[in-house]
Amino acid sequence: MYLRAFSILKNEDQAYISSSKLAERLHLNPPQIRKDLSYFGAFGTRGIGYPVASTAEQIRGILKLDVAQKAVLVGAGRLGTAIAEYPGFKMFGFEIAAVFDNNQSKIGTKVGKNIVEDIAEISTIRQRDIHLAILAVPADAAQSVVDMFVGCHIKGILNLSPCYVVVPKWVKVVTIDIAMELGILPYYI
Amino acid sequence: MYLRAFSILKNEDQAYISSSKLAERLHLNPPQIRKDLSYFGAFGTRGIGYPVASTAEQIRGILKLDVAQKAVLVGAGRLGTAIAEYPGFKMFGFEIAAVFDNNQSKIGTKVGKNIVEDIAEISTIRQRDIHLAILAVPADAAQSVVDMFVGCHIKGILNLSPCYVVVPKWVKVVTIDIAMELGILPYYI
DNA sequence: TAAAGATTGTGAATGTGAACACAAACACTA
DNA sequence: TAGTGTTTGTGTTCACATTCACAATCTTTA
Numbered sequence: 001m002y003l004r005a006f007s008i009l010k011n012e013d014q015a016y017i018s019s020s021k022l023a024e025r026l027h028l029n030p031p032q033i034r035k036d037l038s039y040f041g042a043f044g045t046r047g048i049g050y051p052v053a054s055t056a057e058q059i060r061g062i063l064k065l066d067v068a069q070k071a072v073l074v075g076a077g078r079l080g081t082a083i084a085e086y087p088g089f090k091m092f093g094f095e096i097a098a099v100f101d102n103n104q105s106k107i108g109t110k111v112g113k114n115i116v117e118d119i120a121e122i123s124t125i126r127q128r129d130i131h132l133a134i135l136a137v138p139a140d141a142a143q144s145v146v147d148m149f150v151g152c153h154i155k156g157i158l159n160l161s162p163c164y165v166v167v168p169k170w171v172k173v174v175t176i177d178i179a180m181e182l183g184i185l186p187y188y189i
Numbered sequence: 190m191y192l193r194a195f196s197i198l199k200n201e202d203q204a205y206i207s208s209s210k211l212a213e214r215l216h217l218n219p220p221q222i223r224k225d226l227s228y229f230g231a232f233g234t235r236g237i238g239y240p241v242a243s244t245a246e247q248i249r250g251i252l253k254l255d256v257a258q259k260a261v262l263v264g265a266g267r268l269g270t271a272i273a274e275y276p277g278f279k280m281f282g283f284e285i286a287a288v289f290d291n292n293q294s295k296i297g298t299k300v301g302k303n304i305v306e307d308i309a310e311i312s313t314i315r316q317r318d319i320h321l322a323i324l325a326v327p328a329d330a331a332q333s334v335v336d337m338f339v340g341c342h343i344k345g346i347l348n349l350s351p352c353y354v355v356v357p358k359w360v361k362v363v364t365i366d367i368a369m370e371l372g373i374l375p376y377y378i
Numbered sequence: 379t380a381a382a383g384a385t386t387g388t389g390a391a392t393g394t395g396a397a398c399a400c401a402a403a404c405a406c407t408a
Numbered sequence: 409t410a411g412t413g414t415t416t417g418t419g420t421t422c423a424c425a426t427t428c429a430c431a432a433t434c435t436t437t438a
Contacts, residue, residue, distance in 0.1 A: 001369060004351065018415065027353060030415095031397060038417055046416040047404040064375040071371070078274055082267035088351055088368040132374055156374030158367075162193065162277055164216060172377040174370050178347075179277040180190060181363050182260070185321055185345030186253040188361040207385065219385095220427060227387055235386040236434040 001026065002036065003063060006056035007091055018049035060093075070097035072125050072154070074145050075136035076106045076116045079160060083136055084112035097130055102141075122148050131155045139163040146173075190215065191225070192252060195245035196280055207238035249282075259286035261314050261343070263334050264325035265295045265305045268349060272325055273301035286319055291330075311337050320344045328352040335362075 005026060009017055019030040026033070037043055037050070040062050044050040060066045073084055073096050084096050099114040100122055101107060107118050117124075133154045137145055142161040149157060150167060159165060159175040167173055194215060198206055208219040215222070226232055226239070229251050233239040249255045262273055262285050273285050288303040289311055290296060296307050306313075322343045326334055331350040338346060339356060348354060348364040356362055 001366075003372070004366075004369065020415085025353070029397065031399090031418095032395095034416060035396080035418085042417070044416050045404060046402070047406090047414045049415065062376070063372060064378065065372060069375050078267075078271035082271040083367070085267055086367065089371065092368055092372040094368070094371060131378060132371070134371070155378040158371045158374065164214075172374055174374060176365060176367065176370055177193075178272070178275065178365065179281055179283070180193065181365055182278065182283060182321070182323070182347045183192070183252060183254060183281040185347065185361055185363060186258050187251070189253065189320060189344040209385085218427070220429095221425095223386065224388085224426080231387065233386050234434060235432070236384045236436090238385065 002033075003056065003059045003065070004091065006050075006052055006059060009052045010056055014052050016049040016051055019044075022050070065093045068093050068095055069132055070095050070128070070130045071132040071134055071158075072096075072098045072100065072122075072130050073111075073114075073134045073136065074100045074119065074122075076101040076103070076109070076111050077136065080134075080136035081111050083134055083160075084114065094132075096134075097128065098125060119145070119148075123152055125154075126152050132158070134158045134160070136160045191222075192245065192248045192254070193280065195239075195241055195248060198241045199245055203241050205238040205240055208233075211239070254282045257282050257284055258321055259284050259317070259319045260321040260323055260347075261285075261287045261289065261311075261319050262300075262303075262323045262325065263289045263308065263311075265290040265292070265298070265300050266325065269323075269325035270300050272323055272349075273303065283321075285323075286317065287314060308334070308337075312341055314343075315341050321347070323347045323349070324354075325349045 005022060019033045022033055023030045041058070043055045043058055057066070071094055073080055076099055080099070084099060089096070096112055096114060099111045099116050100119045101116050102119040106116050109116050131154060133149050133156070135142060135145060135157055139161045142159065142163050143165050146157060146165040146167060150171060155171055157165070157167070157171065157173045159173055162177045162179060164175070165173060194211060208222045211222055212219045230247065232244045232247055246255070260283055262269055265288055269288070273288060278285070285301055285303060288300045288305050289308045290305050291308040295305050298305050320343060322338050322345070324331060324334060324346055328350045331348065331352050332354050335346060335354040335356060339360060344360055346354070346356070346360065346362045348362055351366045351368060353364070354362060
């Protein structure tokens with residue numbers, strides 16, 4: 001979140017930003033921002049604020065987003081293709097480097113800049129220096145694909161299916177359950 | 190999350206589930222589950238566990254998902270159409286009741302079971318008993334569409350664009366930033 | 379009908395994150 | 409070079425969420 005904010009400020013040619021000004025933008029409290037940033041070092045200069053460009057690069061380095069990150073996408077359905085062509089990954093330096101599906105009618109077609117490959121060939125990503133995966137398959141197929149990932153040196157998984165998946169402790173999973181996020185809204189109405 | 194778990198258990202024809210069994214499934218601790226559920230009432234029976242069917246209905250009622258919830262989708266791009274045809278909303282009783290876009294070439298086409306309407310006609314949803322909105326437009330258009338929502342009695346917004354939007358305090362916004370969720374993964378690798 | 383076994387519901391303790399207030403440090407000015 | 413104004417970094421306080429432990433209560437069985 002802070003990386004996004006500092007990147008936008010950089011595009012606006014702001015040289016410095018204070019915690020109070022940044023707090024307004026992000027709808028946070030100034031002390032919260034200072035505490036968060038101070039966990040990873042002292043980026044700011046007292047009396048002035050945080051230097052936008054260098055802080056952005058510092059955060060980018062901490063998140064390991066300073067090197068281009070390749071990701072594999074499994075599932076070339078509607079959600080998968082939408083993800084593959086989503087322009088927002090660029091800001092964080094992500095590149096969809098391969099797309100897989102199990103549907104024969106989709107294999108060989110083009111999604112974004114990638115040709116859809118057969119899921120049976122998933123093990124070839126081991127030679128392609130890919131350690132991130134995006135999972136956009138139906139819930140009942142999620143665990144079996146995750147098991148394939150684990151055998152292919154994948155270390156981080158963005159799971160877009162509404163289910164828990166079991167992984168070894170060296171694999172990090174982030175799950176986005178869109179229906180659940182929508183499901184909490186009526187409660188507040 | 191609990192509603193999803195209890196719904197799945199119901200489909201599996203389980204009559205009762207104990208907090209310890211449920212904790213295994215959800216990767217939580219048993220006391221956590223009991224505390225969470227007890228905030229909204231005493232659903233379980235001691236010595237036995239929680240009755241699956243009735244607890245599911247209780248939670249559904251608390252979340253106000255026992256009545257069909259209509260939602261309007263704005264943005265008939267790749268992400269929007271993927272959302273419109275996503276089968277996962279059914280479990281929570283959601284229905285995409287209208288789709289809008291500002292692109293003349295998309296207006297009139299069919300997305301899911303809806304005909305895409307012109308965003309200029311958004312105010313017509315006031316007569317259609319719709320109080321939820323899904324926002325799938327580029328970031329630079331998000332705030333202006335949100336302002337339209339506020340004028341149309343929308344009370345809950347699922348924002349899929351990577352930006353903060355300003356709303357009156359009676360409107361609840363949930364933002365899903367897919368790129369940001371992916372962005373945290375390399376840090377843990 | 380009483381005893382045993384199981385599981386919930388909840389008060390207390392523990393841990394964690396957010397908010398506050400102030401000292402430290404920097405830039406600017408006279 | 410000293411003084412003023414501003415903003416960071418952080419020790420402390422506070423609030424909340426999680427975990428624990430146990431009493432309460434239900435079903436089952438003899």
